[in-house]
Amino acid sequence: MMLAGLIFATDDADDRVGTLAATLPFGGLTLIEFQARLLIGAGVSQLLVVVTRLTPELLGAIARIGRRGASVDVVRTAVEAADKLHPLARVLVLADGLVTTGDVLSLLTEEGGDALLTVSDLEAAPGFERVGAETAWAGVARLDAKRVAEVAAMPKDYDFQSTLLRVAAQGEAAHVRLPAALSGGAHGIERDSRALAARGTIMLAVLVSKPVVWADRYILAPLARLALPPLMARTVHSMAVAASGIVLGLAAVAAIFFDRAAPGIALAILAILVFTIGAALSWLRDEEPLAAFQRNAIPGMAALAALLLGHVTSTSDDTATGWTLGIAAVVAAALAERAAGPGAKRRWWGSPVAYLLIMLPLSIAGMPLIALAAAGAYATTTLAAAIEGLRDRP
Structure with missing residues (x-):
């Protein structure tokens, strides 16, 4: 199975005007570098980074990611993403601002069809989008490349991430529940620098x-x-x-x-x-x-x-x-x-x-x-x- 990664880096940080959430510091890296590291560790050989604008911090992070051995392409639209992806690729999608662990990501790296990592609506952290009456998307998905092509055929003013999620949900993607014990509290979407630093401490606690x-x-x-x-x-x-x-x-x-x-x-x-x-x-x-x-x-x-x-x-x-x-x-x-x-x-x-x-x-x-x-x-x-x-x- 050929694996590609799709990372969204479009939203601004909540507490830093003009700074993308993806470029907030996380440990000794930026958040997007940490996300890319997890994807490469999961076997991804091609990375697509979805942006609305390029900042110096993001350009520096993308250059450092490229030195890890995976090809990295910057795209602005679903059309550009569909052109870059191999038609037979399986795509691991990470939501904008997602913090997670390799153990969580491994839930969706196996062979299989479209799948969404989900939690119950009652357990959903801030930033998780709803995909059902009582279900929220936990920020990770495994999709066929044709799902990106389907989004590319839609009007360009649609939000890429949300539209891709809706397309996957309407295509009856399987729901993979996130076991709470697996993440140890380290899994979530963060766009605040202080909350992200606290999440890094939780991540270290999970590691040890x-x-x-x-x-x-x-x-x-x-x-x-x-x-x-x-x-x-x-x-x-x-x-x-x-x-x-x-x-x-x-x-x-x-x-x-x-x-x-x-x-x-x-x-x-x-x-x-x-x-x-x-x-x-x-x-x-x-x-x-x-x-x-x-x-x-x-x-x-x-x-x-x-x-x-x-x-x-x-x-x-x-x-x-x-x-x-x-x-x-x-x-x-x-x-x-x-x-x-x-x-x-x-x-x-x-x-x-x-x-x-x-x-x-x-x-x-x-x-x-x-x-x-x-x-x-x-x-x-x-x-x-x-x-x-x-x-x-x-």
Whole structure:
């Protein structure tokens, strides 16, 4: 299926005269860049941006979108859009000012006919257009290119977005309900800069709330959500957050090396928390290399803590037990991560922060070898469950 994207960028911001809502800042990007990023991530290879006027901010945003590898065309009318679209393309349509998540967009990226993402009229956020007596359009649609051609055949003074929506509704497009839990409150239409900034904070909270594993979901994610609003309000630079994680990680390594296992593991957990927050901030601000570094630093920090604890213990006891337990725990944890595919993890499974949380109380009690053995046993149990899961797959 060939996918094209259609983004509307025609309405002005509510609180900034002469500024298009699509060019309002969102994280470290403009809103339209964030929308384009979601569409490209969904597999869109051609983007059409519907405009009524071109501003310097919009031109700059479109130029930056073009560097992502997808072709970008600016159109003013349905006629121009119909001329640009491949006749066999399926078109993902995003409403003007829409904020959403990749998970929501994935509801309409599957094969199928025309479809509208909808909510009940009672749940409709401001800006959602009604498409039925008790139904409102939630700002995302999957349409055949011929629907755009049908709008192109109508009088030019019709509003493109609203007319396209009516054509789709009259063509009996399927209604796909938006599950409230899927968006986490991040989905909506915003044309006010302050409301959009608040929506960005909600988006970050959604990003750090995704983990399934208990330690990440119930300990790491709540702490991250508490820290994110002040960081966003003060516009703390992503690099500063990453640097803080590195400093905490180095402090953890130093503490473990100098035989202070409990403080070192506690600092390693804090470093992972900071890297989790930093990865979410960097992702929202389109700093993917920095986000990837911090995502990789999370398991790296846990592995380094375990290996170093094993080394210090073995050196102190003049045996190879610590090295053996540390290496075994890291290998089992790495294999478990490798075996657990996306969406396959269970709530009780291990994760980098879970292994450190298991080790912390035992280290406080002065039993580093037992701490490593417990983490290794937990990782091995997780690995066994992951392998069984692979065997059960068709």
